[in-house]
Amino acid sequence: MSAEKLHYDDRHIAFLERLWGEGYLSPGGPGEVARVLDGLDLNGCHVLDIGCGSGAIAVSILRDHGAGKVTGIDVETPVCDAARERVKAAGLSGVIDIVEVTPGPLPFPDATFDVVFSKDSIIHIPDKEALAAEAFRVLKPGGWFAASDWLISHDGTPSPEMAAYIAMEDLDFAMASPARYERALKAAGFQEVTLTNRNPWYAEVAVEELARITGPERTEFEQAHGAGLIADQIRTWTAMIGVLKTGEHCPHHLRARKPV
DSSP states (O other): OOSSSOOSOHHHHHHHHHHHOTTOSSTTHHHHHHHHTTTOOOTTOEEEEETOTTSHHHHHHHHTTOOSEEEEEESOHHHHHHHHHHHHHTTOTTTEEEEEOOSSSOSSOTTOEEEEEEESOGGGOSOHHHHHHHHHHHEEEEEEEEEEEOOBSSSSOOOHHHHHHHHHHOSOOOOOOHHHHHHHHHHHTOEEEEEEEOHHHHHHHHHHHHHHHHSTTHHHHHHHHOHHHHHHHHHHHHHHHHHHHHTSBOOEEEEEEOOO
């Protein structure tokens, strides 16, 4: 993601939090975070949260999942500022660190973390192979990579409908296929690689989200966030639902383990 182009300014953060829940900049709230982490024992673990957004997930990982420490990273100042405020308000400044980073290698030594986590943010990282290699590097032996991301179902050129949707998002989406993620994780050295298709879930949820934006809540959304922004979001959600229905847009959960 380009550090110069600001994608998540205060207006967009406020809109997404109204739609997806306070502190959440991707769908599913704490329930979807729990599904990404399902079966992992985080008790006392040091967790890296890549693309921490406005901080609710970092707080949830510590409070709800038993992590001992969370380091959240993001590339945009507004979301890092929002995350720090949320962490401070929760009284967790000593055990959750929010670090603003620049795109590129992770600024941490080898074998720093027990778990590397990300919720729908690595879509902004074009080089999935470098991402997998860096996640592998900073994990301790036996550590887990657990993430969700928005994927495209195939390698190669997106369909015209998918290309139009990605352009509407205007968020520098760098979607990869499940096959590419699997290859990247295995090439980095990961084992126990699994991918779970969440398209059936989000295809339904996205329709519900659009109904909220266009239905009885529309006036409230427009008053809070501006009629122009809401009109843009309605166009984007409509296009997104189309490619979710075809299956070309296929959110996934990703899981892999660094050998002991």
